[in-house]
Amino acid sequence: MTIKQNLTIAVLVVLDALASYWVGQTSQSWLPPQAAAEAILVDDLFRFLVTIAAFIFFGIEGTLLYCYFAFSAAKGDFSDAEPVEGNIQLEIAWTVIPVVLVIWIGAYSFDVYRQMNILGPMQVVHLHLPAGVEPAYAATPEAGNPPDEVIEVEARQAAWSFRYPAASQVTSGELHLPAGKRVRLAMRSADVLHGFYVPDFRIKQDIIPGRTIDLSFTPIRPGRYRLYDSQFSGTYFATMTADVYVDTPQAYRQWLVRAGAGQVPAPVPPASKIAEPSKVLNSGWPTVGPSPRQPEGR
């Protein structure tokens, strides 16, 4: 290759790198606010992946576009191109470099995952154990400190309810969490699979009926967020949302006191939550509607 060609390639690589860096920096704006400590870790990893992805994406798409315009055969040219069958060095390069990249991305992802676990074990499943036997959780080594706050979550078709054992059995239809403290949710499902998902926390965990599933994380940013059911759970799946409030520790304590005195809204019965607009097209099929059914196995 001539010096001019080498220089051109070098300039293009630098431009690609700059553009990818810029896209990587922009990636934060695609995501919701960072309302939990875990979100910061996940977003850093995401920015890293987007930067690398953008570099590869621009590089290859740019090459394809260049080929599309530069190598188009003239009308009436029926000749063949120079028969290049391959290039061992190039083929080794584009095998080895992705292998190294994959190891790097894997190691970084592993590290982020490990840190999320130190902040609070992401999830611990109480396996099928006969009642009375100490659940597997006790045997799981915990890297971090025990949680500051334990809240019981119950999912049932189209509704969430939250119980605060620390505060004289308060039950609520909205989730309140203290900022800056590690919380552990002990989650149960009354019927089918559900998923606990608050985008602003970047965490998600399926809830499997018949088990108690623990999920730990640390909310950090006071505000109001949305909890969604992330695992399809029936006809009214889309309506299975709840408000999540991250309060300052003081406001959280006050809320618990008020809740204990019955001054906060009780859990909304699922059926009354759904005021359905009229539809253009109705199937008339029977459905398992949202109903205040009793949870199983309690």
Place this chain on the structure above:
Amino acid sequence: MVDVTSTRIGGEPGRPDPADWRRYFSFSTDHKVIGIQYLVTGFFVFLLAGLFAMIMRAELLTPASDLVDRALYNSLFTMHGTLMIFGWIFPALAGLSNYFVPLMIGARDMAFPRLNAISFWLLPPAGLILLFSFFVPGGTAQAGWWSYPPISLENPSGFWLNGQALWILGVAVYGVSSILAAVNFVVTIVWMRAPGMSFFRMPIFVWTTLTAQIIQLFGVPAVTAAVVLLFFDLTANTGFYNPARGGNPVIYQHLFWFYSHPAVYVMILPTFGVVSEVLPVFARKPLFGYKTVAISSVLICVLSFFVWAHHMFTSGTPDWMRMFFMITSMAIAVPTGIKIFAWTATIWGGKLRLTAAMHFGIGFVATFLFAGITGIMLAAVPIDIHVSNTYFVVGHFHYVAFGGSVTGIYAAIYYWFPKMTGRMLNENWGKIHFWLNFIGLNLLFVPMHFLGLMGMVRRISSYDPQFQPLNVVSSIGGFLLGVSTLPFLFNVIFSWTQGKKAGSNPWRALGLEWTTTSPPPVENFAEIPVVTGPPYAYGQTESPPLSESPGQP
């Protein structure tokens, strides 16, 4: 095995005249008739399931659930997914492989022609069973194409003949069809290659068909068994999965994804093959790094069986499992990347004939690259935990299935239509189709990634207002994509009857399928060809001469 003597070619009393259209409605054992049966049946299903998607996109124009009731919406996405995968992409690819693998390896037919016909004729009943479920008391299955228990066991109508049971039946019949076809393809490719056609002289399309069908052979039994057990839970009150009866719903997820992730490679590998055929022909260059491309197909095939649990990172899987499947899922990017680099290097320095087929070929590489990149992100456990079950996954998957598989199928049809029908497709309408398709699919699926990152969950018919603008863009793309099928449809119908005559080799392509007439006679070759060289020797051997009606752009 097929009789390989040349005495039976054409005009044999038992075989219908090749020009007779009625043979497409008969139990024909000719692999070329069966190939077209697969493709045409698949395309009808594609249009129908696409219509379902357009109804969903119309519902998602507004945050409220105001177009179809929720049960019907759930039914639409369930049937859309099931029909697109089992009724369109698998059959369309099986059709292409059916038509071209025997031609490309120099065989007279598939190894088991009658079995081949049975594989095809299982499809219409399977599809009809699924569609019939719209008319049973409880409506169709509504638990998504995964049909995870226990939600799939609810059966709100309480009736024994319910949508979920019919779904299981339909999928099981599709499964049996796929297993039979897989046996046939693997035996054909291993045993029926023409003299001189060693493994490393096989076109990449044959390699990718072989690897995809090996996946089918080992994978489909798992999913078929999984749904059969689901059927027992549903109708016989067993407790394999039902937690209320002591079952374990997570086992179903393992069995389901053990096949259904490799299934994605079944849907994409043959289109890798198509692109590896199309690019060299229209770049007039050999495929760059033929051997590494062939071997990477084998690597993908093997690795694809070790990645399934990345669908279950949020399902309560233990840490070691999350980490193991993260690494394997990322590793599969390496052989896939090798192919993308090889295709790019193939067109570099070529003399590109930018035909409609070439547009779809290059378009495939461009869109599939994006699918691969978001795939790596999904493999990273911490990212996956955030975007799992959101529109990010829906967007990623559709870049694979539409940007990849469907674009590849279109490339194959534009490339091989002259061989299948003896007539040329209209190139200008082909390019209009390409651009409508390309713009439509990007407009439809790019916004989904952003919606997913924002936290919009999949499978919902109503959503929070902040998600509306991107959903509107996405829906417009969806309608455009619907419209884009019209020029294609009219082009095919018109060209099949009125198109320019193609001659045997309009693209001046190398490859055995181009050495026989268009369409090829029954039993393909007057004499079984002897293969003496590599498959993509453009610029190395004398190119085939310009035929009487050149298919040049």
